[in-house]
Amino acid sequence: MAPRVGIIMGSQSDWPTMKHAADVLDELDVAYEAKIVSAHRTPDRLWDYGRTALERGLHVIIAGAGGAAHLPGMMASKTRVPVIGVPVQTKALSGVDSLYSIVQMPRGFPVATMAIGAAGAANAGLMAAGILAVSDEVLGARLDAWRAALSASIPDEPSDA
Numbered sequence: 001m002a003p004r005v006g007i008i009m010g011s012q013s014d015w016p017t018m019k020h021a022a023d024v025l026d027e028l029d030v031a032y033e034a035k036i037v038s039a040h041r042t043p044d045r046l047w048d049y050g051r052t053a054l055e056r057g058l059h060v061i062i063a064g065a066g067g068a069a070h071l072p073g074m075m076a077s078k079t080r081v082p083v084i085g086v087p088v089q090t091k092a093l094s095g096v097d098s099l100y101s102i103v104q105m106p107r108g109f110p111v112a113t114m115a116i117g118a119a120g121a122a123n124a125g126l127m128a129a130g131i132l133a134v135s136d137e138v139l140g141a142r143l144d145a146w147r148a149a150l151s152a153s154i155p156d157e158p159s160d161a
């Protein structure tokens with residue numbers, strides 16, 4: 001099945017974070033691809049990816065990067081495929097640098113920015129699935145079941161265990 005979601009990241013070092021998005025998409029049986037596309041180290045790859053995203057059938061792009069995290073914003077500039085940004089946690093500034101780099105887009109070129117780190121990546125997967133599910137009832141039912149199972153797993157009361 002052709003991927004409907006593109007997961008891109010600035011470096012191999014981002015994969016342990018971005019894998020959380022991939023894991024959620026696996027759980028929901030959503031076809032995706034995962035690529036390393038760096039705004040700074042492989043700018044031509046970024047341009048080609050954005051130029052061909054729509055014609056290749058991508059519906060959503062999840063873009064994760066850390067530090068001077070220009071990848072999500074640059075991708076949003078190159079394609080109208082919706083971009084979900086994931087700020088990767090950094091050692092020097094704990095990912096606040098990544099967050100600020102991604103979230104403060106100028107009017108006209110939005111990036112839907114998630115929380116810093118693994119939770120943000122997982123939520124990016126869920127957000128992508130939610131966008132696809134608007135026009136895919138079967139996926140919508142899987143997403144509803146996923147959400148219900150999470151709710152059911154939350155205990156009523158805390159325990160010492």
Ligand code: RP5
Binds near residue numbers: 011040
């Ligand atoms: C960014 O620089 C990447 O997204 C990564 O988060 C960060 C560090 O990359 P490496 O030096 O670990 O390759 O472009």
